Amino acid sequence: MSLPTFQQALAAGTCVLFDGSTPSALYDRGVFINRSFDEANLQSPDLVRGIHAEFLAAGAQVLTTNTWGANRLKLAAYGLEGKLADINRAGVALARAAAAQQGSAAWVAGCLGPLGVRIEPWGPTSFDEARAVFREQAELLAQAGVDLFVLESFEDLNEIHQALLAVKETADLPVVAMMSTDEEGRALYGTEPEWFIRKLDEWGADLVGTNGGNGPAPLLRLLERFRTATAKPIVLQPNPGLPRMVDGRLLYMASPEYLGEFARKALAAGARAVGGCSGTTPAHIRAMRGAFRQAQAFVQAAPTGAPTSQEQPQPEVPFAFRSRFSTKLAQGEFTHTVELVPPKGMEYDKLLAKTRQCRALGVDAINVPDGPRAMARMSALATALIIEQHVGLETILHYACRDRNLLGMQSDLLGAAGLGLRNLLAVTGDPPKLGPYPQATAVFDVDAIGLVNMLKRLNTGLDLGGAGIGAPTRFSIGVGANPVAPDLERERHRFRLKVEAGAQWAITQPVFDADSLFRFLDFAQSLGGGGIPILAGIWPLKSLRNAEFMANEVPGVVLPKSLLARMARRTTAEDQVKEGLDIAREIIEAIRPRIQGLQLSAPFGQVELVAPLLPRREA
Known part of the structure; x- marks a missing residue:
């Protein structure tokens, strides 16, 4: 089955279902937080590929590479900066292999997350330095053959700006840009949602929105505010509510049906794409896919x-x-x-x-x-x-x-x-x-x-x-x-x-x-x-x-x-x-x-x- 390009799908008005959280699935399978989840691309490739396959079987149309923390600065904290290229290339290859093994067509999104350091004017890392780190990772993902880029879980508007500039300088591919917010919908330093969505639009993101938060309900409230600030397609990727510690493990308590209902409401209210953040499992994505079957015109x-x-x-x-x-x-x-x-x-x-x-x-x-x-x-x-x-x-x-x-x-x-x-x-x-x-x-x-x-x-x-x-x-x-x-x-x-x-x-x-x-x-x-x-x-x-x-x-x-x-x-x-x-x-x-x-x-x-x-x- 052949797919149009992701850009063509957006231009045609297609609603898109992203996958859930690969790091959360790795955690559930015994990869603990004292390790780099990104290194699993090399250490446990079958496990990562299997997780991608589960999301694909649940109905996801976009597989996000397991590379959210695979930039030089974050990998250095684990002594893995020397494996930067291998980890990113393997991340793309594993997502591609999962799609091929399932015999299904899916877009592969190269995922970039924050650097884990403060950048100017609030920290010692300059804009140019930040952009260079993002560009290094983006080039590796583009060379490995991603269909689009996903910038995920950014809190600092200045930092996601540098990430956007970096991926735009790297390849002519669609970019999904998502900020994370507090309970009031504000990003770091009190940035109002209308402002950061407007800036993401102005800086050239093709799909704009938010991920994470405190569950689906706050994101639904933000959707209407987003729609007043941009004509760009909007993406919402919540987590299943706030996690709780159960027997030493962080568990997200919201049911798959709850996220399925969220997806139905989000699509009805004008969102063009939904997916899941931390704690979102294939079962959640399957329930969300059910909402697509109702909302999309067949x-x-x-x-x-x-x-x-x-x-x-x-x-x-x-x-x-x-x-x-x-x-x-x-x-x-x-x-x-x-x-x-x-x-x-x-x-x-x-x-x-x-x-x-x-x-x-x-x-x-x-x-x-x-x-x-x-x-x-x-x-x-x-x-x-x-x-x-x-x-x-x-x-x-x-x-x-x-x-x-x-x-x-x-x-x-x-x-x-x-x-x-x-x-x-x-x-x-x-x-x-x-x-x-x-x-x-x-x-x-x-x-x-x-x-x-x-x-x-x-x-x-x-x-x-x-x-x-x-x-x-x-x-x-x-x-x-x-x-x-x-x-x-x-x-x-x-x-x-x-x-x-x-x-x-x-x-x-x-x-x-x-x-x-x-x-x-x-x-x-x-x-x-x-x-x-x-x-x-x-x-x-x-x-x-x-x-x-x-x-x-x-x-x-x-x-x-x-x-x-x-x-x-x-x-x-x-x-x-x-x-x-x-x-x-x-x-x-x-x-x-x-x-x-x-x-x-x-x-x-x-x-x-x-x-x-x-x-x-x-x-």
Whole structure:
């Protein structure tokens, strides 16, 4: 497998997963801190190569050489300055060998760390002397064939400046520059994060950020500050929290799942690369790779373009004739849908009773979520079929990419079409970590964009391989949208891709801020043809506790503090319900002229909570 250059990957917007800490892995395997970890390249090459292989197998795309302390000054403390060249060259060769042995492609990053001495104006080492030491090591790494340089764990901005100058003088290769900070995000001597990120950008680093610290949470807080100071791609490489001494060994206590969740949040908030610092093991990197499988767009996994076989696409069923729901949208009618989650077990009488309530209230369709928050419930497909067969009310089947591979998806979709289900909302799906089964494995062969491509293809009578399936499916294809996504540019980019892939309508996350929705609608309606119909999600808050849960625990939802304060001022349960309905009514009144429908979520399945938000039916 061939890779583009690292610079090409950055230019293409690729998100990258770095490896974890080789020195920490060496320590865990008996190489103690009174020895040079870098010397292990010569003394224990199989051990070092094996650690690289473990990180690669866990999903790392960049293998960092075991040379962080392999500069002349640090090696001299162990009497190893005479082995400077051998240690650095072996560091590159071992990373390359691990990649070749695994049969995988990975970039090899030449790692340089601080010199271990103070430089001017705070110490006796001059800028020129520091730069010469860095240049000596950088030349050895470049000659050995690294793909990029990583400057890691620098605290002094002056020192990393000299390292940057040295590697830039040595080779025309990308440079990753990372500072280490205190709990407040400041580097040595109180240097503010906005300042040092701006300077790293100005001095020519290609990827800028921070590593180490006191765990993932502080780095996430720094990310937004970094983004105000630079347009360069940002990298975050935390350690798994503060270490503890256990039986004489330093152990990092944060779980792999915790770092996996960090990676998901970092990518969603705009980071372009993540990895691990001291204490980060292959298990941590494997969990972080799982976040990549959710966050990255696997659009190419769903075939697009011309069919690969001789079969020709058939004309699609016109949108207005695919379902009663799509007919209303095509005719410009305002629609109302209600979300009801599938039952936890196999008894569905209560669900049907709620559905009948919705039909009596004039609801146009029932939204059936697919494993929301990674909870195991009755199949959404089966639930939708039961509702349509027993109540006669159309459903909108949410279909998540999390749990099925491409073949399983196609089988499900053909089955849904054969059973008469027409309205389908393509969603990527919450990762298993969010639910009660974090050990479950996510698939994510494609994301929502790829799924729309697949549905579009089936609607032309072709399967994934380009073979005919007989009569084309007639899915009415919807997608999700989040007007308050942490990385709004990324959300807009993905929404554009969804529309270009064939999405015909969209449902937003619950809206609590009308202005944010309007800004997103301005963008969505600027797309070709004036955009697609958009239904706004509405969640009537039932209580202050419910509001706090929505604000803090539900991905993709932003609830303004002013609304939390309004709920907090109501002291009784009855008043809190009333306040929640008042908030929902105000939002609906403000946004109704700009949207084509509402998706009302019934908290805890209580349809009576959304009934006051539906238009009264004439007797």
